Amino acid sequence: MMNMVSDDEEKVVAGGQEEQHQEGSTMEIGWPTDVRHVAHVTFDRFHGFRGVPAELMMHAQEEEDDEDLAMVMINKAPSASKTVFGVSTESMQCSYDARGNSIPTILLQMQRRLYDNGGLAVEGIFRITADGNQENQLREHLNAGVVPANVDVHCLAGLIKAWFRELPGGVLDSLPADEVTRCQTEEDCARLCAxxxxxxxxxxxxxAVNLMADVAEQEKNNKMSTRNVAMVFAPNMTQALDPLTALKYAVQIMNFLNMLIETTIKQRKRSHHHSASSLRASSPI
Incomplete structure (x- = not known):
């Protein structure tokens, strides 16, 4: 049996096919024109941005009342992004600490300010929570690579912990939880980390462990033992998605950090004793 289609129906079908064809077509976008390569700017982890055009430098100085701060924001930018929190160390400006570790420069600056302002001897340092508004203001300064001289030490300590807490991947997330749990001695912890x-x-x-050891060595003043310091840092060193799992794992991390801190303090005492013995041996009788 043959289906008879009228001329009007054929036109409707043909029109529908034409509309579908038009709807399926894509608009062509041409190549950009009048493009001028002004400069090639790169971010150096140890020197900040390089190759910034002179006119941009001048514009930054005009926008910022403090000319020195403007220069810091460009030449010595603490990060390739707009913030120093929640970004990988690969995109941050770094410097070497006294032990040869490559550490984000802003962390070293925060540490130095904390020490210079007597933060290590302040009772409850790294345990007492600072004012939220003060922390937000300090974050803005830190994002510009500036650590104010008159900063509250509790605020500074809180943001050091926040930096670790917001670090992508977490410092200790590479360590298998079951192996961390099995660590019973200081040697076990050291081997697992290595x-x-x-x-x-x-x-x-x-x-971080050496910072915690510096705090614990001032326990007589700040009331922060190795265990207390480990307790306040532990939740900031991993990023478990499940809150219950994070809480349980934090106890294991606390014990893990406590052993590392105690090991560091013991090594310092041995080194100090060895240096003192060598000095006495070399002194003329």
């Missing part, structure tokens, strides 16, 4: 931690995370951990 085996599993990437170099960049190992450097951050070493810096």
């Amino acid at each position: 085996k599993k931690l990437p170099a960049s995370k190992a450097a951050l951990l070493d810096w």
Whole structure:
């Protein structure tokens, strides 16, 4: 049996096919014209932005009342992004600490300001929560690479912890949780870190543990023992998605950090004793 289609129906069908064809077509976008290569700007992890055009430098100085701050924001930008929080260390300006670790420069500046302002001896340092508004204001300064001289030490300490808490991947996330749990001695902790931690995370951990040891050595003044310091830092060193898992794992991380801090303090005492013995041996009788 044959289907008879009228001329009007054929036109409707043909029109529908034509509309579908038009709807399926894409608009062609031409290549850009009148393009001028002004400059090739790169971000150097140890020197900040390089190759910034002179006119942009002048514009930044006009926008910023403090000319020195404007220069810092461009030449010595702490990060390739607009913030120093929540970004990888690969995109941050770094410097070497006294132990040869490559550490984000802004962290070293925060540490120096904390020490210079007597923060290590302040009771409850890294435990007491600072004012939220003050922290937000300080974040803005830190994002510009500036650590104010009169900053509140509790605010500074809180943002050091926040920096680790917001770090993508977490410092200790490379360590298998079951292996962390099995660590019973200081040697176990050291071996696990050497085996599993990437170099960049190992450097951050070493810096952080030495900072915690500096705090714990002032326990007589700040009331922060090795365990207390480990307790306040532990939740900031990993990024578990499940809150319950994070809470349980934080206890293991606390014990892990506590052993590392105690090891560091013991090594310092041995080194100091060895240096003192060598000095006495070399002194004339």
